[in-house]
Amino acid sequence: MYLKPSIHKRCFPTLQESVLHLCPVVAKSGNVDICPYKDNCRFSHNVEAFNAEKPDDLEGSCPFLGDEAPCPYGLACRYSGTHCNDVRAETLDVKKKGSEVNGLKKDVQKLLWKNKMRFPKADAKLKLLGLLGQNLKTKTVADKEEGCQNVSNGSSSCDKNGRCEEPDDSTSRINLPGDSMGAIDCSLEVAEKDVDIDTTSADGERRPLKKPKSLANESCSPFEETNGTSLQKKSVEKSCSQSELVTVTDNVLTETESSMKLHPREKKLIDFREKLYLAPLTTVGNLPFRRVCKVLGADVTCGEMAMCTNLLQGQASEWALLRRHSSEDLFGVQICGAYPDTVARTVELIEQECTFDFIDINMGCPIDIVVNKGGGSALLTKPMRMKNVIQVASGTTDKPITVKVRTGYFEGRNRIDSLITDIGQWGASAVTIHGRSRQQRYSKLADWEYIYQCARKVPDALDVLGNGDVFSYLDWNKHKSDCPKLSTCMIARGALVKPWIFTEIKEQRHWDISSGERLNIFKDYVHFGLQHWGSDAKGVETTRHFLLEWLSYTCRYVPVGLLDIIPQRLNWRPPSYFGRDDLETLMSSDSSADWVRISEMLLGKVPAGFTFTPKHKSNAYDRAENG
The missing domain is CATH 3.20.20.70 (Aldolase class I)
Structure with a gap:
């Protein structure tokens, strides 16, 4: 379903309407002519208006200062006043996380989006253990029994084969074999065919699912037709014998490969001791x-x-x-x-x-x-x-x-x-x-x-x-x-x-x-956070959010010098107390307003209308689970 242009613009305004959403390429270089999208860019190119509305720089220096490459956020950095002005075009593509690894490549991400990623090692192991297609079979039968009841409330949808699928934005959506991977082999096709068999008898009772047929029998049925013409008996027998030979050969190769693989105990292990x-x-x-x-x-x-x-x-x-x-x-x-x-x-x-x-x-x-x-x-x-x-x-x-x-x-x-x-x-x-x-x-x-x-x-x-x-x-x-x-x-x-x-x-x-000393640890965290999430306005607020989540735990610490019994136990919840200085008292507060005050000491004033509620309740006790 497509929205009308007028509705689309009203509901989803372009980023050009806000001058604070400056084009990242323009922000790095300060030159509006470098952006490859020109007038079609969805970000603003108005550098003068951006500088006029940009909030004042934060105290301190840019977290990327001292790197060989310039700050990847350029004009958008909240510490841009500490930048040197020598920005070269050839350094604009330097990644902002040079000391971090394990990023997802764009080509791999596109394959995953299109369900075209193949997993030969995993599928071979699943096939060896007889688990390939098992998840699909179990979930499809369950969906048939439920009758796709969740479709009406929008919690799931059915594809053309009648299989229920979880919404894409679910935190833990169950992936089906062949659905998210795209690597469908013969054994998976057999499992799908076996699932689609009607298991309801004439009297309405459900029959147990039959075991999947062998590849040879499934692929060489004498009733298979091509363009409406039945295959000849000789060609069927020939193709069946060839399929049986291929199946036997594959089994032999699989057993040989598995016998040559390392036993789990022979792998390079990690010594966790001490x-x-x-x-x-x-x-x-x-x-x-x-x-x-x-x-x-x-x-x-x-x-x-x-x-x-x-x-x-x-x-x-x-x-x-x-x-x-x-x-x-x-x-x-x-x-x-x-x-x-x-x-x-x-x-x-x-x-x-x-x-x-x-x-x-x-x-x-x-x-x-x-x-x-x-x-x-x-x-x-x-x-x-x-x-x-x-x-x-x-x-x-x-x-x-x-x-x-x-x-x-x-x-x-x-x-x-x-x-x-x-x-x-x-x-x-x-x-x-x-x-x-x-x-x-x-x-x-x-x-x-x-x-x-x-x-x-x-x-x-x-x-x-x-x-x-x-x-x-x-x-x-x-x-x-x-x-x-x-x-x-x-x-x-x-x-x-x-x-x-x-x-x-x-x-x-x-x-x-x-x-x-505790405040210095928070300063290190903020420095690492700005390097990880970014030193622009969005990165600063992301760092602030996770700092506040952490402060919701650190407030439970009671200084050793104030304890009558040492050490403190993790389940202790002491009453409010005065520390040895105002900062120590502030750090012991369980009020989110005081946590925000600590964050403002490190990241400047919070935006207008800012509120914070911690995400986790670590002492939740669920009595209903006993039934």
């Missing part, structure tokens, strides 16, 4: 925050959880979660998927396009939108699907595969201990156990005794990492001494509240950090 591991943290665990933690002593970092379906759709916002800075010398990417085919193809795609040291599969995420799609903690209730996901992921890449889980789905019903040994046999090189159930979310303390119980059961070849409530070097020492088989402890919210916990562990001391 390493300080910063957990993958949604929203706040972005690249600038990881850089801060690296400066303060973190050894291992991992990107934010990325949804497999969104990565396979080529969503730029999801691919941004995979970006890696050059300072992250031991880096992993974390993905979350509900089905083996989706995970396998994502693993192959990431291995092809990114540089990383390991892939972590999230099987513990408690968020409803993830669990309702079958990912995250929902996999804890489906051991066979867990097995398939880990096996195909491990068989698709030569890099180590790690898994992050919770104790179980429901509180009081721990079940990961019954699977912990199998996880290593399925191909994982390490498993992180968060000592809480999915229902428990982040309430109550983590069950470390249960983590120890799981760690003692596994063979030495599988690294077991504990996670939950590590907030001081004493917590770290206790967990390591109580269970020597524990490889290391993953640090999550403890690093959000006080990122200098890595320094405390390495130096074995309580750091009575001053408010000025």
Whole structure:
């Protein structure tokens, strides 16, 4: 459906109507003649009007000052007064993230958009395990039973084959084989044909689906017609024999290739022992925050959880979660998927396009939108699907595969201990156990005794990492001494509240950090954020937003010098108090207005009408899940 021109302009005004939306090419060079689109450019080319309405520069220097190339934002930079005026045309194409990698190439993104990306390694592994087309078969049958009821409310749509599809902007849309990849082979065609068979009997009862026929029988039916003419019997027999020969040959080659591949235990593994591991943290665990933690002593970092379906759709916002800075010398990417085919193809795609040291599969995420799609903690209730996901992921890449889980789905019903040994046999090189159930979310303390119980059961070849409530070097020492088989402890919210916990562990001391030292850490974060998100108006406000999200955690820290009992526990919620100076008191406030005041000390005044509400409620406790 197309809008009328008048309606389109009224609803979606062009960026030329605002002089503050200056063309990026013109902003870099200051020359309106360089823009290749000329008058057809959707951005403004009015440099004089832009300079007249542009807000005053922020205090400080441009975050790109000192680089070989000029600032990539030019006139649009909020620190443009510190720029040198020597801008050459040949330097305009220099990327603004020279020290960052793992960006999505435009040609690859277009292939993903058009569903034309092929995944030979993943499909070969899926075929070897008998999983190719399984997701399609299961989902199509479910959609037929539901009768496409969601179409009326706009939550889904049906394609011409009658298959229901989730909307494109869904956070965790289920990808169908051949739907998002475009690499359809013979076995997938067989699965599709088998699904489309009417399984309803004459009396209206549903019959169980038949097993798919062999490739030879399916492709060489004696009733097949060409242009209305039946094939001759001899040609049918000849083509059938040829197909059988090809099938047998393919099977032999597949078995030979699989026997030559490395066993999961023979891969180059990562020794996590004694390493300080910063957990993958949604929203706040972005690249600038990881850089801060690296400066303060973190050894291992991992990107934010990325949804497999969104990565396979080529969503730029999801691919941004995979970006890696050059300072992250031991880096992993974390993905979350509900089905083996989706995970396998994502693993192959990431291995092809990114540089990383390991892939972590999230099987513990408690968020409803993830669990309702079958990912995250929902996999804890489906051991066979867990097995398939880990096996195909491990068989698709030569890099180590790690898994992050919770104790179980429901509180009081721990079940990961019954699977912990199998996880290593399925191909994982390490498993992180968060000592809480999915229902428990982040309430109550983590069950470390249960983590120890799981760690003692596994063979030495599988690294077991504990996670939950590590907030001081004493917590770290206790967990390591109580269970020597524990490889290391993953640090999550403890690093959000006080990122200098890595320094405390390495130096074995309580750091009575001053408010000025804490402010310097925030300054480093802002500097890294402007380099990552940009130093123009949009980049400044994006940096401010994520800084405020982080401040919603740091306000929980109580200075060591004010404590009667040392160390502070992560579940403590002390009353309001006065710090040793005004800045320390301001940093302890749980009011978002005070967080905004801190951001204004670093990034200038907020825009008119600015408001902020933190995204996460880390103490949510869902009682309804017990039924």
